[in-house]
Amino acid sequence: MTRPLKDEMIDAWELVDYAKAVLTNQDLLRAFEHSAKVARFIGGARLSITRECHDRLNNAHALGRFSQMRRLHPRLTDEALENRIARIVKRLDNAASMYSPSMAREAQSERVKPFEDLKQALPKLLRCLAETFLCEGRDGSIRVRARLLAPWQDLVLVFPPLLITSAWMAKRISLPDATTPTVDEQQQALTRMRRWLCESTLPVDDDPFLDHLCRTEGLDETHMHLNGTTEAEKVWCDALERPEQVVGGLTARTTAKDSGLHVSIGNGVERLLLQEDPELTPDLLLQRVEAAVALKAMLLSDAVPVSNANLKTDVSESAVAAYRRAQKACLPHISANQIPRVAREAWQLVAIMRAFEAGGMETDAGLVFWYYALLRAQFCRLLVQQVHQKGFDQFQYITLNELREATEKDYAERFRQIERAHQKGVDFLEGRFAPKSNPDGSAELIGRILRGYLEFLGESEAGQAGTTREVGRYGSLAEMLCLVRRLENGCEGASLTSKQTNGRVLRSARRLRLGLVPHFIKRADANERNAFFNAPKFRPMCRDVKLRQETDQCARALVALIRRTTGLDTLIRGIDAASNERHAGPEVFAPVFRRMRGAGIRRFTYHAGEDFAHLISGLRAITEAVYFLELDAGCRIGHGTASGLDPKAWWAAAEGYVVMPTEDRLDDLVFAREILLHARVYADRLPVIEAEIHRLSMRIWSDPRITPEVLADAWRLRSLDPLVQGLRQDDVDPNRREEVRRFEEAHSRAPVAHAHFLRRHGKGASSDELKRAREDLVVSQKNDVLRPKVIRAIQNAVLQLLQERCIAIETLPSSNVRISIHNSYEEHHALHWLGLDRRSAGKAVSVVIGSDDPGIFATGLRMEYAHLLRTLNAHADAAMNISRAEDMLQSMCTDAKRYRF
Structure with a gap:
């Protein structure tokens, strides 16, 4: 009998809350770390965990679970929370009996309260999450039930989704002999698994309308930054393979300068770690990743037949070596290089899940799995912006922690993730990247992107290598661009590689097509800003000098590269300026956008x-x-x-009020007045707005001649480049000559406004005036x-x-x-x-x-x-x-x- 949607949604949200609570349980994580030291849980031969240790872990599980539920629902009473937890525990136990009889039998044999012992707790939870949220789409992929999309999205910010999808696949994967599958059986199972996964750890919804829209028209990605694309669990898989390289970037970043512009607020990356765990440091995170490597090796060796003694962990080898050997044991007949990262990881998780269901894991393997999942989830949360992390600064700390840095050198993987194999929902991608300050730097970056794109284009839908495996021999950007166009549009195959193709016309099997959009980065230099507003004598010649000069240098380099590279103008589709907009306004980028427009960008x-x-x-x-x-x-x-x-x-x-610099408030009022005058609305409010403009203007400039009209005219001149003041119109750079001409014309046309424009940039302004401009103002x-x-x-x-x-x-x-x-x-x-x-x-x-x-x-x-x-x-x-x-x-x-x- 079908349940009402309202009841189903309540159950889904309850399950999500519980899953989030147990996988953010810092008490349990610390208890595991303590137990690992006491019982030699990691490395070498594993000892049986004592009853005292079991009790400590169970207590930490119960206490931490309740504490996390309390944080999620601070207004509920203890009794209400206890009732919710009890209801979910009972539901999970009932679900385990239905999905996996072996789990139910083991719970009964332990003679403990259902689900209160951790040994089988995580597999039960994963199976229940999988059956609640996931289904199979008409195209053979794993889908999220569209009606449950909201709780699912909330869940995957906290809970690694591949753990859930692997539990779903474990129930449905077909292997006649699960312990020693043949090569053909492995290949067939992997093919099925890849079709389920679609090269991604995140399944899409099962809405038939969106299926139709993706199939018939295709979606166009109009705003995506290439760095920040890789899914968190792909980075995790890379971290298990090479912990030092992946986590080492985070260790380096915590030496960065204070990120506050107005007041010291400490290093943002360090704060991100402390938000996740008050005890977390870069060194501790690296230790936890290394521990996870050993734990994963244990789990995989348990999932391998016991008769293969040579596959068990050797006490003398490193955790990474043991992990790699255990991975190979999971797929003994197939090279790891032939299997995409997502499918390889899913295969291992499925093997672990199936071993739990079959009762083939060692006594304490369930505890090892819990420990591993807690570490995996914490790492992934550092790569995903959480619900409580509001605002752009919180987002930026994730981009600055550089945990993705090592993994995101491979661009082909990102294109596969966007294409999603046979789903092929995206028709066109505008990939955004930050240009470098010299042509060769930008050429190197674009070259890496194109090599990944060519590798992607040359593959079949199933990811098999195609005609461009020899792409390394194409040394120049122009050659790679030529090959890209041939693969995109179809050409004679004989011209692609040294292999003979008998003149067949070859065209990429991929649907996705790539364009690039360089984005200039908004940055603020706190020292420069402080010098401009507070230095009594030697202040910068204008606002944002460093950013203006650096951005112009990047623009010059990009223009030079476009002009020297045949075909690059067809790949570079447009220009953007990104990052924290409070660090720089559009006026800073106006000269750069004009330079790019002069170079042919439209x-x-x-x-x-x-x-x-x-x-x-x-x-x-x-x-x-x-x-x-x-x-x-x-x-x-x-x-x-x-x-x-x-x-x-x-x-x-x-919360009813904001704090902002006085000059920003004045600018807002001048802007608002101009808009209302132009729109001819709320004329009755203009006298009040103008009175406030006069008050703030006098507060900063103490000059009654600076009227709202002067301020408005000066505001319109902000697109001028203040760096050209004092230059002549015979500069060797035609763009600079044009900027000088605009500057001088504005001076002739509106001298009073132009003078105030320069005054705002420090020319003729006193230190007291500039200080007053940055004084805090409370607006309620x-x-x-x-x-x-x-x-x-x-x-x-x-x-x-x-x-x-x-x-x-x-x-x-x-x-x-x-x-x-x-x-x-x-x-x-x-x-x-x-x-x-x-x-x-x-x-x-x-x-x-x-x-x-x-x-x-x-x-x-x-x-x-x-x-x-x-x-x-x-x-x-x-x-x-x-x-x-x-x-x-x-x-x-x-x-x-x-x-x-």
């Missing part, structure tokens, strides 16, 4: 309105990107979150002259600007939910953009979907479409039925093709 996007002090600050950043960077038809804004958020909800998330919801209704009007005006200029917004649902104010996907601000909420006004703006950093957000492009479709369906009513929700999503898919670079 499409631009810019990260704006994602993270901000005040909602109006985010709206101003979007508008400045449009005006200062001269964005027009076919361009895009990345994120643009500020233009969609409900002002009242934002104020609630900000109660005293804000920009009421929520005024902010909504400004939002609508900004959206109208984008609509009139045919500029699309790149929306990234998972990234937005983690970084912005949302508690769930159902609250996503795209509803406002699409004209689906009561405060929407005017024609809907064009919206395209991206995944941002899929590895960091545990997602993929198909899943981002699924989350947004679920959001639209959640708001379905008589005027917005499910059919219309699908039509809107299909329209967004079409817009992505129109707006892709």
Whole structure:
């Protein structure tokens, strides 16, 4: 009998909470570490664990589990939490009896409370999670039940998903002789497993509409950073193979400088570790990964037939060597190089799960499995932004910890992950990367990307090596680009490699096609900023000197590389500027965007309105990107979150007040005044806004001649390059000559505003004025002259600007939910953009979907479409039925093709 969806959802969320609680249990992890020292749990011959040790572990499990449930539900009583835990424990025990009779028999033989002994606890939990959330799609892949997508997404941020999918496969894999399968049996099982997995640790939803959309039109990835793409468990697998290389990057990063611009806040990477575990350090993480290597070797050796004594752990060899030997024993007939990383790891986990079900594991193997899973989950959480880690800074600490650094040198694996084997849902990928400061540096980076892309293109759908295994002999970018085009479009095979193909026309079996979008990085130098605002004498010649110079150098190098490399202009599809927008505004990048436009680039996007002090600050950043960077038809804004958020909800998330520099507040008010004047709305609020502008202007500049009109005119001049002041128009660089001309024309056209523009950059400004500009100002919801209704009007005006200029917004649902104010996907601000909420006004703006950093957000492009479709369906009513929700999503898919670079 089918259960009501409401009851099923309650059960799913309860199970997710329990799974999160037990796999974030620091008490149990520390108890295991203590037991490992006492009982020689790791390395060499394993001793039996004493009853006292068992009791300690069980107590830590119970205590830590309850504590974590308490953190998840701080407002529930102890009795309510106890009842929930008891209900889940009983459910897991009943599920174990149904799924695996051997587990039930062992629990009865132990004569303990069901599930309270840890030996069989984890396999039971994994099996229950698998049967609750997973199913098989029509294409033979593992799918997440679409109706349970929300709790599943919450779960995989904390709980490694491959553990769950492996439990699902273990029940369904067919091996006539599980102990000694033949070569053919292994190959058939691996083929089946690869079709289940689709080169990814993250299964997609089972919505038939999205299946149809992916199959018929294909999705276009319009916002994805190549670094940050690799899924967390792939990095974990790499860490087991080479702990020092993978975790060593983290050890190096913790020596970085303090990341606070306004006040010392300590190293962000260190804080990320402490958020996960108050005792966690880089050295301890490395020790835990090394321990996990030994634990995994034990589990695999237990899963191998006991008769093969030579496969058991040798006390004299290293943990890594033992682990590699145990891996080989799992697949004795097939070379590891012939098996993708995900399939190889899944095969090992399936072998372990099947051994548990068959009762073939050693006495304490269940405890070893728990210990291993806790270590695996903790490592993966350091690579995935968690629900409680709000804001862009939290995201950036994950990018800075460099745990992905060693693994992400292989670009082919990322393309396989995006393609998802036979699913082939993505039609086009705009991969973003940071250009280097010299042409050779950028050429080396693009070369690595292209070699990975060529390896990917040359493979069959099943991942078998194809025509480009000899790609290493193509030394130049131009040669590789030529080969890329041949494989993408089809050509005579004889020209591809030295092998004879009898003139057959060869075309890549892959659907995915690649374009590259270099993104310049927004950075702030705290020392330089401090010198500009606080140094009494020797201050930088303008704001953000270092970033302006470094970015221009990168742009020059990129232009030089494009001009010297035949075909590179067809691969470089557009330009972006990314990273923390509070570190630099669009004005800093205006000269660079003009340089790239002069080099022939015609499409631009810019990260704006994602993270901000005040909602109006985010709206101003979007508008400045449009005006200062001269964005027009076919361009895009990345994120643009500020233009969609409900002002009242934002104020609630900000707890009713914000602290911001006085000059930023003044800029926001000047911008707001300009928008309201242009839109001709809320004229009655203008006197109040202008009075506040006068007050703040006098507070900083003490000059009554600086009127709102002067401030507005000076604001419009910010796209000028202050670095050219004093230069002549006969510079050898034509771009510099053009910048000087613009600078001098502005001076002639608006001398008063131009003078204030320079004053803001320090020319003629006193130290006291610049210090006052950065003084903190508290803006509360109660005293804000920009009421929520005024902010909504400004939002609508900004959206109208984008609509009139045919500029699309790149929306990234998972990234937005983690970084912005949302508690769930159902609250996503795209509803406002699409004209689906009561405060929407005017024609809907064009919206395209991206995944941002899929590895960091545990997602993929198909899943981002699924989350947004679920959001639209959640708001379905008589005027917005499910059919219309699908039509809107299909329209967004079409817009992505129109707006892709």
